[in-house]
Amino acid sequence: MSSPATTAFRPTPRPAGDPPPSAPRLCTPRRHTAGRRPRRSVLLTVLTGLVLLYALVPLLWLAVSATKTQEGLAGSSGLWFGGDFALWDNISTTFTYNDGVFTRWLLNTLLYVGLGAGGATFLAVLGGYALAKFDFPGKRAVFAVVIGAVAVPGTALAVPTFLMFSGMGLTDTPWAVVIPSLISPFGLYLMWVFATEAIPTELMEAARIDGAGEVRTFFQVGLPLLAPGIVTVLLFTMVATWNNYFLPLIMLKDPDWFPLTLGLNSWNAQAATAGGEAVFNLVITGSLITVLPLIAAFLLLQKYWQSGLAAGSVKE
């Protein structure tokens, strides 16, 4: 497991004179160690540059291609602008094509992310906190189940889940997407590990001595300390739900309930059917619109995610 969070919450004694916690922490070590290590390694710079290119070129392609018409896409190179600049036209067509179904898909996705990812995070926080801070019979069994669940890919469970939901009459309804999304074994595990480190038991004991009940201790003492972990889990579940393709694919048949992933794919598939209209320009523009909210979420949430942690603030 190499999530950013697991390294971020390792308690590190902060040397005096360090910038406040809200500053990007990754900068500090370099400043301090600059004298000991060579400042730059050409090899590393080149390698990092390559990785950066690898990550950005598809995005560049997407952004550039979104400015082209269907004919322009076929007639020009993928990585630079063609003669025509059709971005605004593409965007408005994307939102109006097929009676504006794209807006509906966007709202559906927001619904699934809001209920699914939000709910999954909430449950993971509750569960992780409980597992980290309370002892109860069967805890080891829970641990085994959670670790096992992390190992089982969601795709493997999709068909049994489908049959189960079909038995309950829930397929082809938004619930069929929301309910399975509520479960995030990885999120639970992350919150569990995080809560173990981030909430000093002494702090909880202090709160109890001061007369706070368990609920109040959780909300007023635990929750604020868990914030960076919560944001991390929220980001993970959001990305997972936003990009979820296979689960909605087998659960939903009615295009009115499609998330963006399925909707865009159905537009893409049109090009491969007899009599279907090829709308690659709309698929590309739609994809660009689809990745923007995720980029925004990362940029907005990263400061919470990276911000200083209370872990280690109490001497144990």
Add this chain to the structure above:
Amino acid sequence: MPMNTRRLLRGIGIVCALGLGATACGGSADGGSNSKRVSAQDIRAALKKGGTITVWAWEPTLKQVAADFQKEHPAVKVELVNAGTNKDQYTALQNAIAAKKGVPDVAQIEYYALGQYALTKGLTNLAPYGAGKLATAYSPGPWNAVKTGEEIYGLPMDSGPMALFYNKKVFDKHKVKVPATWDEYVEAARDLHKADPEVYITSDTGDAGATTSLLWQAGSRPYEVDGTKVRINLADEGATTYTDTWQQLLDEKLLAPVNPWTDEWYKGMGDGTIATLAVGAWMPANLASGVKSAAGDWRVAPLPQWTAGDKASAENGGSSLALPELGENEELAYAFTEYANAGKGVQTRLKGGAFPATTADLQSDAFQNTAFPYFGGQKANKIFAESAANVADDWSYLPYQVYANSVFNDTAGKAYVSDTPLSEGLKAWQDASAKYGTEQGFTVEK
């Protein structure tokens, strides 16, 4: 129908399906699910009473057809659902049938996949609804594809008699003659590629549908199906004719390694690097929307022949509307299917760019004299209609062709990426298909 009878009939259907005993259960007019005759009066009454039917289809022109149908029968509501395209929809349909929930009343099923559902998953036999009287309305290829013996498992929606689409500008530029035989086609492939190494006669990365269509045209009949008995022979005379010719294209690397239906493929047809396509007659609509930039460059010619002077053709693609047995509202479902595929809906769909399966439309003056601006004003339908009339009707697919096609690239596809000869690739495909058939309880002969 009282609930118990219904359940009983369904049970019989399932038993038939499990035993794969289409011959054991079907055919007899007094047993099984064939006992009930549905008269035109029953259907009219059902239309008056109304109800909702769910239709799974990806065919774009059905949208207008459904709207018109509802206008004509205000009590009926048609829920048109695009449950995915071909294989995606078949998976969804199989899931729904396995779960016995959410099965649509009408489903679009391509001809190559129809046998699979007819034999194993239970489609409603349309013969008791009087579908038999439509036999003369359809051209032989599609009609033969929807029936097994006396049973009719769907109504043909469109058809795909093959023709050669070619980029005239490219042929003119390099002064290459448009091929009339497949030998000339190989010649043309060499000439074009020599004149401009970027240009390929066509793209082919191994496509089961295209291969079976060309085998069909070459006179090969690889699949013989008699109830649960199946014979697979992908090495008969016709198949050898096909592999001998196609092997030359493979050996000399004259086929563009571009996957069909991708944007790269559309691009290749736009910029002239893919010079021809031998596909079904439904292609014009796709060219017009997907390759706008090459409007006026393309033309249609009859499909190249294996023997000079012949007029053999084959079907490529095409689909039917069928009624899954677990669907409800059979009368309404049949009424809609007939409206869309044999009634007024056909005209609506033709206007939307679909290619008909009905002979009256194929032979009508209006249809034959339609000038295609995309093809420089060419009256391409004349070529398509002639092709439709020349399709041999004795072809059949495997009862599990969807599976067979899904392993084409793992078996025959090797010929496209390695030194494996195409004939050996087809042999491997035959073996894989036979093995699966045996596992599914078919008696497979080779």
